[in-house]
Structures are given as structure tokens and as C-alpha cells.
Amino acid sequence: MIPDLGxxxxxxxxxxxxxLGLLILLVAFSVWRAARVRRxxxxxxxxxxxxV
Amino acid sequence: MSxxxxxxxxxxxxxxxxxxPWFWGLTLVSLAVGLVWGxxxxxxxxxxxxxxxxxxxxxxxxxxAINAWLMMLVTSLIWLIRRHHVSALAARAAAPIGLTMxxxxxxxxxxxxxxxxxxxxxxxxxxxxxxxxFLFYLxxxxxxxxxxxxxxxxxxxxxxxxxxxxxxILSRYAVNFWNQGLHQGATMSLDKEENIAxxxxxxxxxTMVAFGLLFVTLVLVRxxxxxxxxxxxxxxxxxxMG
Numbered sequence: 001m002i003p004d005l006g007x008x009x010x011x012x013x014x015x016x017x018x019x020l021g022l023l024i025l026l027v028a029f030s031v032w033r034a035a036r037v038r039r040x041x042x043x044x045x046x047x048x049x050x051x052v
Numbered sequence: 053m054s055x056x057x058x059x060x061x062x063x064x065x066x067x068x069x070x071x072x073p074w075f076w077g078l079t080l081v082s083l084a085v086g087l088v089w090g091x092x093x094x095x096x097x098x099x100x101x102x103x104x105x106x107x108x109x110x111x112x113x114x115x116x117a118i119n120a121w122l123m124m125l126v127t128s129l130i131w132l133i134r135r136h137h138v139s140a141l142a143a144r145a146a147a148p149i150g151l152t153m154x155x156x157x158x159x160x161x162x163x164x165x166x167x168x169x170x171x172x173x174x175x176x177x178x179x180x181x182x183x184x185x186f187l188f189y190l191x192x193x194x195x196x197x198x199x200x201x202x203x204x205x206x207x208x209x210x211x212x213x214x215x216x217x218x219x220x221i222l223s224r225y226a227v228n229f230w231n232q233g234l235h236q237g238a239t240m241s242l243d244k245e246e247n248i249a250x251x252x253x254x255x256x257x258x259t260m261v262a263f264g265l266l267f268v269t270l271v272l273v274r275x276x277x278x279x280x281x282x283x284x285x286x287x288x289x290x291x292x293m294g
Contacts, residue, residue, distance in 0.1 A: 003091070003092055003102070004102075005102040005105075006096075006101060006102055007101075007167075008101050008102045008103045008167055009102070011103055011106065011163050011164065011166065011167055012102055012103060012105050012106055014163055015106045015109055015110070015159075015160040015163050015164065016087075016091065016105075016109060018156070018159050018160070018163075019109040019113065019156045019159075019160060020109075022152050022155060022156055023152070023156070023266070025152075026148070026149065026152045026270065027266075027270065030270055030273050030274050030277070031273065033274075033277055034273050034274070034276065034277045037277045037280045037281050037284070038277075038280055040280075040284055041280045041283060041284050041287075044284055044287045044288065044291075045287070047291075048287060048291070
């Protein structure tokens with residue numbers, strides 16, 4: 001399945017692994033923070049409504 | 053319809069919510085096609101061997117590292133001139149994405165450099181300007197975090213962005229100014245003689261588009277988050293005053 005990368009296999013595979021790993025971390029953190037902040041805003045708005 | 057309508061947070065939130073599913077879909081499909089094609093279906097190069105496959109993560113990330121800063125420059129200028137908050141928040145949202153792209157470009161460049169040049173690092177004009185761009189990204193993010201007043205933070209980070217733009221531009225054109233570096237010239241060129249071989253060209257274009265789409269998608273997601281975070285701060289401040 002994986003193409004024959006010869007003596008450069010380590011360089012090629014580590015480049016892809018590091019790149020994809022960092023991109024996945026960036027996406028995961030962005031989505032997680034988006035959900036957390038949206039939840040916080042809903043809580044603050046609900047609190048304000050109940051105070052009125 | 054004017055572009056400035058999107059400076060209205062409500063309009064921006066409504067439009068970006070409708071666009072995001074499309075951007076996520078296009079990003080995932082183009083990333084999968086580009087990377088699978090580049091990794092599995094391209095041959096070894098005569099001069100680079102199988103390391104040529106690193107091009108599909110190195111070049112798109114380097115491209116986006118520079119373009120992210122240029123996008124931040126435009127949005128920072130809009131903030132400084134027209135005082136649109138969404139613009140300043142979009143610049144803030146883009147910085148961690150640009151930082152990640154810069155880190156990927158630096159690491160994959162070092163990994164690629166070792167078998168090709170015999171060293172992971174050299175004080176080459178392009179490498180050095182990229183390292184300085186990385187430091188500017190760190191400084192920009194730190195400055196946003198360090199200043200409590202959001203308008204003052206937007207002002208100062210915008211000025212820092214203007215200064216850092218010199219290095220973003222140098223990162224792209226350094227090899228044209230100084231010829232003594234190890235790094236090769238532009239990979240893509242309108243000149244057919246200088247361009248990379250056709251077999252590598254199309255998957256590279258697809259990965260470049262994919263990284264661009266990923267950037268836009270994440271900027272939309274993160275700008276929405278920044279707008280909500282700003283609203284939370286405003287509501288809490290109002291609660292304290294009331």
C-alpha cells in the first residue's frame with residue numbers, strides 16, 4: 001500500500017506525520033474552543049434573560 | 053451589496069454559518085485528493101528521489117504561512133483605517149493558523165534539507181526570513197493575549213503586523229534578492245522552462261488550493277469564536293455595571 005520510499009522513507013513519512021498531526025491539532029483545538037465559547041455565550045444570555 | 057456589510061457581526065455570523073459546511077466539505081475533499089495523489093501516485097524524481105513527495109506538505113504550508121500574514125495585513129489596515137471590529141478579530145483568528153503553517157514549513161524544510169543539502173538548517177535568506185516570520189507570529193499572538201483593552205490590543209497588533217509584513221514579503225522573494233542561499237527558487241512558475249514537471253504539478257496545485265481552503269474555513273470558524281468571545285466580555289461588563 002505504502003509506496004517504496006527507499007532510503008528516504010524516514011524523511012518522507014515523518015514530514016507527513018508531523019504536518020498532518022499539527023493540522024489535526026489545529027482543527028481540533030479551533031472546533032473545541034468554538035463549541036466552548038458558544039456554550040458560554042448561551043449561558044450568559046440565558047442568565048441575562050432570567051434576570052430581566 | 054457592499055463588502056463592508058460583512059463588517060456587521062450579525063451579518064458576518066449569518067453568512068459564515070451558511071458558508072461553513074461547504075468550506076468544510078471542499079477542504080476535506082481537496083486535501084484528501086491532493087495528499088493521496090501526491091503521496092501514493094507520483095513517481096520518484098531524478099534529483100530528489102522519493103523526498104520529492106515532501107513538496108505536497110512543504111510548499112502549500114509555506115505558501116499559506118506567507119498568505120496568512122498578508123491577509124492579516126489587509127484586515128489590520130481595515131481596522132486601522134475604518135475601525136471595523138470584525139476585521140481586527142479576523143486578523144487575530146488567522147494568526148495561530150499562520151503560525152502552524154510556518155512551523156510545518158520550517159520542520160518539513162529541515163527534514164527535506166538534511167538529505168538534500170547535508171544539513172537541517174542553514175542561515176540562508178529564505179530560511180532566515182521564515183524563522184523571523186515565525187517569531188513575528190509568536191510576538192503577534194503574545195501581544196493580543198497581553199493587552200486587556202481589545203481596541204488597544206487591535207491597534208498595537210496591527211502596527212506589529214505592518215512591520216512583520218516586510219519579512220512576509222522577504223520570505224517569498226528572498227531567493228530573488230540574494231543568490232547565495234541553498235534554497236531553490238520558486239517551485240511554481242508561469243515560465244514553462246522553470247516550472248516543475250507536469251506529473252508533480254497538478255497534485256501540487258490541488259494541495260495548494262486545499263491548504264487555502266483549510267485556511268479560509270478555519271479563519272471563519274475562529275472569527276466566529278472571537279466575535280462570540282467579545283460579546284461575552286461585553287455582556288459581563290454590562291452585568292457588572294448594572
